[in-house]
Amino acid sequence: MTDQAQQLTEIYRRMVLIRQFEEQVRSLYSGGAVPGLVHLCSGQEASAVGACFPLNDDDFIASSHRGHGHCLAKGMRPGPLMAEILGRSAGYCGGRSGSLHVSDPATGNLGTNGIVGGGIPLAAGAALGARARGRGQVAVCFFGDGALNQGLVFEVMNMAAIWSLPVIFICENNGYGEYTAIGDVTAGNSLTARGEVFDIPSSLVDGMDVLEVLAASRAAVSLARRGGGPSFLIFNTYRYGGHHVGDRQDYKDRKETEAWEAKDPIPRFANHLLERRLADPSGLAAIEEGVAEEIRAAVEFAKASPEPAPGDLRRALYA
Amino acid sequence: MQTMRTMTFAEAIVDGLANALRADPCVTMVGSYVLGLGPLRHHMDRIKREFPDRLIDGPISEAALAGLGAGAAMAGARPFVDFGTASFSLLALSQLANESAVARLMSGGQISVPVVYHMLHGVRGGGAAQHSTSPQAMLWNSPGLEIVLPSGPRDVKGLIRRSLKTDNPTVFINHAKLMAYEEAVPEEDYEIAFGVAEIKRAGRDVTIVATSYMVRVALAAADQLAAEGIEAEIVDPRTLVPFDEAAVLTSVGRTGRLVVVDECPLRCGIASEIVATVAERGFRSLKAPPQRVARADSPIPCSPGLEAAVTPSEATIIDAVHRVMR
Amino acid sequence: MTNVPDWKVKLRIFERMLLMRRLEECVLDLAAQKIMVGHFHVYVGQEAAGAAVLEAAGPNELLLTTHRNHGHLVGRGADPGKLLAEFLGREGGLNRGRGGTLHATDRSLGFLQTSAVLGGVVPLAIGAAFALKREKTGRAAIAFFGDGSLEEGCTFEAFNIAALWQLPVVFVCENNSVGAIGQAGGGYPTSISAATQLTRIPRVFDIPTRVFLDGNDVAGIHAAAVEALARARGGGGPTFIETLTTRWPGSQPLWPEPATGTTMLEMAYGDRQPEGLHAEWIRIHDPVLRVARELLAGGCERKVLEALDADIRRRIDAAAKFAIASPFPDPAGAADHIFA
Numbered sequence: 001m002t003d004q005a006q007q008l009t010e011i012y013r014r015m016v017l018i019r020q021f022e023e024q025v026r027s028l029y030s031g032g033a034v035p036g037l038v039h040l041c042s043g044q045e046a047s048a049v050g051a052c053f054p055l056n057d058d059d060f061i062a063s064s065h066r067g068h069g070h071c072l073a074k075g076m077r078p079g080p081l082m083a084e085i086l087g088r089s090a091g092y093c094g095g096r097s098g099s100l101h102v103s104d105p106a107t108g109n110l111g112t113n114g115i116v117g118g119g120i121p122l123a124a125g126a127a128l129g130a131r132a133r134g135r136g137q138v139a140v141c142f143f144g145d146g147a148l149n150q151g152l153v154f155e156v157m158n159m160a161a162i163w164s165l166p167v168i169f170i171c172e173n174n175g176y177g178e179y180t181a182i183g184d185v186t187a188g189n190s191l192t193a194r195g196e197v198f199d200i201p202s203s204l205v206d207g208m209d210v211l212e213v214l215a216a217s218r219a220a221v222s223l224a225r226r227g228g229g230p231s232f233l234i235f236n237t238y239r240y241g242g243h244h245v246g247d248r249q250d251y252k253d254r255k256e257t258e259a260w261e262a263k264d265p266i267p268r269f270a271n272h273l274l275e276r277r278l279a280d281p282s283g284l285a286a287i288e289e290g291v292a293e294e295i296r297a298a299v300e301f302a303k304a305s306p307e308p309a310p311g312d313l314r315r316a317l318y319a
Numbered sequence: 320m321q322t323m324r325t326m327t328f329a330e331a332i333v334d335g336l337a338n339a340l341r342a343d344p345c346v347t348m349v350g351s352y353v354l355g356l357g358p359l360r361h362h363m364d365r366i367k368r369e370f371p372d373r374l375i376d377g378p379i380s381e382a383a384l385a386g387l388g389a390g391a392a393m394a395g396a397r398p399f400v401d402f403g404t405a406s407f408s409l410l411a412l413s414q415l416a417n418e419s420a421v422a423r424l425m426s427g428g429q430i431s432v433p434v435v436y437h438m439l440h441g442v443r444g445g446g447a448a449q450h451s452t453s454p455q456a457m458l459w460n461s462p463g464l465e466i467v468l469p470s471g472p473r474d475v476k477g478l479i480r481r482s483l484k485t486d487n488p489t490v491f492i493n494h495a496k497l498m499a500y501e502e503a504v505p506e507e508d509y510e511i512a513f514g515v516a517e518i519k520r521a522g523r524d525v526t527i528v529a530t531s532y533m534v535r536v537a538l539a540a541a542d543q544l545a546a547e548g549i550e551a552e553i554v555d556p557r558t559l560v561p562f563d564e565a566a567v568l569t570s571v572g573r574t575g576r577l578v579v580v581d582e583c584p585l586r587c588g589i590a591s592e593i594v595a596t597v598a599e600r601g602f603r604s605l606k607a608p609p610q611r612v613a614r615a616d617s618p619i620p621c622s623p624g625l626e627a628a629v630t631p632s633e634a635t636i637i638d639a640v641h642r643v644m645r
Numbered sequence: 646m647t648n649v650p651d652w653k654v655k656l657r658i659f660e661r662m663l664l665m666r667r668l669e670e671c672v673l674d675l676a677a678q679k680i681m682v683g684h685f686h687v688y689v690g691q692e693a694a695g696a697a698v699l700e701a702a703g704p705n706e707l708l709l710t711t712h713r714n715h716g717h718l719v720g721r722g723a724d725p726g727k728l729l730a731e732f733l734g735r736e737g738g739l740n741r742g743r744g745g746t747l748h749a750t751d752r753s754l755g756f757l758q759t760s761a762v763l764g765g766v767v768p769l770a771i772g773a774a775f776a777l778k779r780e781k782t783g784r785a786a787i788a789f790f791g792d793g794s795l796e797e798g799c800t801f802e803a804f805n806i807a808a809l810w811q812l813p814v815v816f817v818c819e820n821n822s823v824g825a826i827g828q829a830g831g832g833y834p835t836s837i838s839a840a841t842q843l844t845r846i847p848r849v850f851d852i853p854t855r856v857f858l859d860g861n862d863v864a865g866i867h868a869a870a871v872e873a874l875a876r877a878r879g880g881g882g883p884t885f886i887e888t889l890t891t892r893w894p895g896s897q898p899l900w901p902e903p904a905t906g907t908t909m910l911e912m913a914y915g916d917r918q919p920e921g922l923h924a925e926w927i928r929i930h931d932p933v934l935r936v937a938r939e940l941l942a943g944g945c946e947r948k949v950l951e952a953l954d955a956d957i958r959r960r961i962d963a964a965a966k967f968a969i970a971s972p973f974p975d976p977a978g979a980a981d982h983i984f985a
Contacts, residue, residue, distance in 0.1 A: 035444065035621055036444065036446055036450070087625075088622070095620065095621060096620035096621055096625060097447060097448075097621055098621025099621075101448060101449065101621070114406070114446075114447065115406070115410075116379045116407075117379075146378075146379045147379065150379055151380065151382055177378070185377065185378035185379075307622055307623070307624045308620075308622050308624065308625055309624070310624055312625075313615070313620070
């Protein structure tokens with residue numbers, strides 16, 4: 001298999017991994033095993049995988065409340081991630097963070113975040129440090145369309161532009177901030193204008209096409225690595241689930257959902273690989289089986305992990 | 320002669336709001352109009368039906384919406400601005416502490432800011448650090464804000480009605496765990512004055528001061544204590560600003576023993592302030608050192624066992640009462 | 646495109662400007678006497694925009710301003726004695742000494758909270774506009790703020806909401822960063838925005854904008870304000886007007902200094918030439934002298950301007966006497982006015 005084919009099948013594997021992971025989380029949540037709420041990213045896999053593919057372990061990401069996909073795409077392992085979501089001691093954060101604040105310094109993950117837009121200044125800060133270190137590291141922050149109206153986004157973009165920070169602002173526009181449609185709360189007829197106002201290169205990308213996401217991300221990462229400053233990418237995408245598991249989704253139109261389901265990034269990419277003979281059906285099936293096994297093991301690992309002992313509490317509070 | 324009906328806390332909030340909206344055309348609701356009612360949010364349907372033009376859903380822009388509420392209030396409206404989770408109100412802290420709270424004094428009395436800010440505080444279960452904030456102690460330390468902490472349906476209906484009448488900026492703080500709690504509530508329109516505490520349970524042995532959801536937890540603890548022969552008196556201040564200091568001092572004057580329960584972190588929390596007040600003004604009544612039962616000085620962890628370990632509970636209240644009874 | 650207003654309008658604008666200027670000269674004098682309370686900010690060199698907008702404003706508009714409020718307040722008609730008394734922290738002040746120069750306000754003239762937190766007035770202004778819109782009385786809100794406010798996130802949030810809900814508000818951004826020496830030079834921090842032209846920011850939200858690179862163009866600014874207020878009152882939503890002025894040399898250091906001396910109208914007549922370090926600023930950038938020259942060129946008689954100035958100086962003298970004589974507030978009343 002060529003290098004390129006290997007990379008592409010790896011991209012496919014990662015998207016399948018996220019999709020299956022999220023389905024298991026949904027099922028565990030319905031069974032009462034997950035403390036708090038979870039916000040699943042099914043449908044948005046291309047965005048996470050394509051954006052993280054050009055990144056190394058020592059590049060940074062800051063994620064949002066809908067972050068499991070980013071975490072997996074950036075290299076976190078499904079077992080300890082699942083354990084963290086279940087609040088168990090073998091989780092990445094010892095059960096303290098849960099889904100909303102899970103982080104992993106080893107893979108440069110500054111964490112998911114429960115505050116809309118909360119990770120954006122963190123990513124810019126990491127970028128500032130990266131620039132000082134001069135090793136070509138970059139930072140990526142993910143946020144949703146709901147965050148576009150957070151003042152913090154503008155403050156940080158302004159600074160990133162003035163200081164030419166190696167940070168990439170990625171807005172995963174799935175059309176809804178919680179239960180509210182983007183058009184109801186966002187003035188102006190151009191979303192990219194919010195980056196262009198600071199002369200930050202900004203573009204709209206089909207977030208359901210992993211190759212388009214990959215191309216845009218590679219360009220932005222490359223620009224940042226060579227000192228060319230920030231970029232603002234808007235990935236038009238869709239979440240097949242609700243804002244959180246349990247959301248009745250009565251604000252969504254059936255026709256709209258069907259139209260987006262027809263653009264499902266995973267079968268779409270599979271077709272692409274098959275049509276161009278970059279993979280064959282049995283190869284893809286093997287990938288899917290491999291993922292299923294990996295997820296099964298992850299769930300088992302997570303469920304087997306004990307809850308953290310309260311006596312442990314003060315351990316992680318201060319350095 | 321009052322007609323009473325059993326209603327949930329969620330329904331009582333909406334009932335009070337509906338009465339306010341009906342009585343005063345200046346009242347407008349801004350922000351997420353589900354108010355954190357969660358599974359009980361269908362109660363808001365009647366407001367959407369009866370007052371469709373008085374509910375406005377805004378973008379996720381806490382600072383601007385908080386400031387909008389303050390500015391509209393200065394200009395003669397009575398906005399009710401909902402933040403949702405109290406943690407998010409911290410994004411608007413400047414608008415609360417630097418604008419709303421100070422305008423009256425800064426202007427020498429010319430400007431009033433009759434805005435109500437609504438939020439849900441406290442440990443709700445799995446919320447972790449950014450969905451579990453109880454900011455009332457911080458806000459009590461920002462003079463100029465009224466602060467309301469209802470503990471039950473009857474209180475919330477009357478207090479919310481009053482909050483939309485006062486000419487001061489009011490922070491109205493509810494709790495997710497109270498939403499489904501039911502009790503008998505008068506059907507008619509009524510208001511409850513600020514600065515008037517209520518004795519939720521009379522008792523001769525120990526005064527337990529509690530607010531919000533902790534009133535429920537304290538009442539449950541009191542039942543257990545009664546089985547041991549300890550009769551606890553639960554004092555619910557209902558508002559922190561204005562604060563009914565006299566009620567607390569009178570109760571401690573009778574019992575001589577004080578436990579204060581509060582969901583804010585221990586240091587500089589509500590409990591600390593109330594204990595300090597009693598130590599200064601009611602020292603001679605005390606037969607034992609007062610006890611604070613509060614959240615641990617820690618961000619809230621996600622895992623349920625860890626979360627429980629840092630949150631006040633019946634067990635920790637009972638322990639504190641035992642200490643004070645020795 | 647500029648409208649040339651009726652010269653009577655221009656004279657009224659000039660009167661406001663001269664009142665602002667003489668007030669600020671008095672403030673600098675009081676500072677020299679060491680009786681000004683706390684740090685203060687003067688409006689010298691920026692009078693044109695404020696006066697032109699205030700001339701366009703109706704009696705029922707609601708106004709918001711910032712720490713740089715002296716010009717807006719006196720230009721709108723606030724009693725200069727009570728204004729100065731407020732700066733001196735006296736009981737006779739507009740705010741009974743509680744707000745000082747940073748929060749001076751006059752509710753009877755339509756001013757709401759005067760905020761000294763950068764960006765603070767912008768959300769308040771959209772709130773005022775929100776209330777006015779609901780009242781359906783065709784009134785508008787006017788917000789005065791500086792270029793620094795455009796770095797604050799809440800400003801962006803507020804612009805988004807103003808545009809979304811078509812709120813009746815006129816945003817007046819008085820950009821005085823031209824010629825500022827910046828923090829490194831011992832002066833004020835100047836605005837640090839990647840938006841090379843500040844009007845690009847409100848345009849992100851499709852808010853109509855006007856920019857006056859010549860911030861002393863009273864005719865143009867007045868016309869723009871008239872148009873913006875008509876748009877707001879008519880339900881057409883917000884407008885953003887930016888005016889740029891070359892910073893007065895006395896406002897360059899952190900504490901204002903009387904760098905250009907007392908304004909002498911004779912310099913407009915040509916009877917005197919500006920001298921000294923800042924002669925160029927006086928000659929080219931002083932808005933008061935410029936508008937005086939325009940009035941004279943338009944046929945206004947010198948004696949009209951002189952009489953106006955004499956009257957204003959009398960009023961300011963009387964105001965200063967009132968302010969200095971006003972007692973300090975009784976400390977027993979320190980807790981007054983916290984709550985209604």
